[in-house]
Amino acid sequence: QSALTQPASVSGSLGQSITISCTGSRNDIGTYNLVSWYQQHPGKAPKFIIHEVTKRPSGVSDRFSGSKSGNTASLTISGVQAEDEADYYCCSYAGSRTFFGTGTKVTVL
Amino acid sequence: QLQLQESGPGLVKPSATLSLTCTVSGGSISSSDSYWAWIRQPPGKGLEWIGYIYSSGTAYYNPSLSSRVTISADTSNSHFSLELSSVTAADTAVYYCARRSLSTGYSFDYWGQGTLVAVSS
Numbered sequence: 001q002s003a004l005t006q007p008a009s010v011s012g013s014l015g016q017s018i019t020i021s022c023t024g025s026r027n028d029i030g031t032y033n034l035v036s037w038y039q040q041h042p043g044k045a046p047k048f049i050i051h052e053v054t055k056r057p058s059g060v061s062d063r064f065s066g067s068k069s070g071n072t073a074s075l076t077i078s079g080v081q082a083e084d085e086a087d088y089y090c091c092s093y094a095g096s097r098t099f100f101g102t103g104t105k106v107t108v109l
Numbered sequence: 110q111l112q113l114q115e116s117g118p119g120l121v122k123p124s125a126t127l128s129l130t131c132t133v134s135g136g137s138i139s140s141s142d143s144y145w146a147w148i149r150q151p152p153g154k155g156l157e158w159i160g161y162i163y164s165s166g167t168a169y170y171n172p173s174l175s176s177r178v179t180i181s182a183d184t185s186n187s188h189f190s191l192e193l194s195s196v197t198a199a200d201t202a203v204y205y206c207a208r209r210s211l212s213t214g215y216s217f218d219y220w221g222q223g224t225l226v227a228v229s230s
Contacts (some may be wrong), residue, residue: 003155036216038156045205045220052214086182089156093215096169100148103155 002091003027004101011107012080020104022073022090030071034093037066037075041086050075082108111136113206115219121200121228127193131206131221138184144209145189146217147180149202157202161209162189165200196228 005023012018022035029035035053038046048067050056053073063078073092077084085108091102112137117129131145138145146161160170162180170178174193182189193200207217 034214034216036214038217045223046217047220048213048218051138051218055213057170057213057218091156091216097171098158098209098215100156100158100159 004092004099006088006090006101006104008102009105009107011030011109012077013109014082015079017076017078018079018080018106020075020088020090022075022092022101022107024071024073024092024099028092028094028099029068029073032093033068035046035068035073036091037048038062038089038091039084039086040089046089079108080106080108084108111208113208113219115204115206115221115224117204117224117226119225119227121196121226122230123197123228124195127191127196127200127226127228129191129204129206129224129226130188131190132188133208134187136208138182138187138189142211144211144215145180145182146207146209147191148205148207148217150205150223151199151202158195159191159204170190187193198228200226201228202226 037050040046049060053068054066088104112134112193142206144161147159162168168180177194179191179192203223206221210218
């Protein structure tokens with residue numbers, strides 16, 4: 001297995017909610033509640049915005065929320081803002097290994 | 110506040126060994142809570158985990174790179190290093206160092222700014 005699968009792009013109008021999916025397998029997302037999400041603006045390092053599926057680090061907007069069902073994790077941005085336009089990556093613990101998602105470009109219309 | 114900073118050559122010749130160092134400040138790389146990781150991102154592409162090293166000195170590598178990768182740590186000088194041998198143009202990427210924290214479920218909670226390494230003759 002290589003990367004976790006994400007949609008290449010997701011778009012939404014200002015103020016709408018959008019959801020990004022991240023599909024893995026029973027060997028990673030399906031077994032462990034250790035999914036994290038990262039936001040990356042162009043030319044910048046990734047910033048971690050969700051850990052352990054649903055937990056938000058201090059300072060991260062509560063517009064970001066995470067969930068999981070079976071082998072698929074999801075990131076929801078509620079009331080999307082212009083500054084949320086970025087690339088988003090999921091990541092899952094898998095024992096001694098780590099898998100990143102393929103990445104999703106979020107466009108705010 | 111923990112800070113990480115990558116350093117090393119920005120240009121490496123094909124078949125040579127890429128060597129990078131990550132200097133950690135504001136925290137100890139001997140912490141039992143932390144793994145110290147290298148992650149890369151080819152231009153216009155996604156993130157790829159290269160490997161990480163624990164405070165015990167045990168290192169874990171991406172199987173797709175394991176035959177060419179060595180990660181080591183120098184706790185006395187608060188830095189850890191990456192060596193990637195026999196590089197090709199496919200190894201051209203922005204290389205990030207990061208902390209993988211047990212207290213946040215093995216997530217990568219602190220990142221360096223990244224350094225672009227190009228493989229070219």
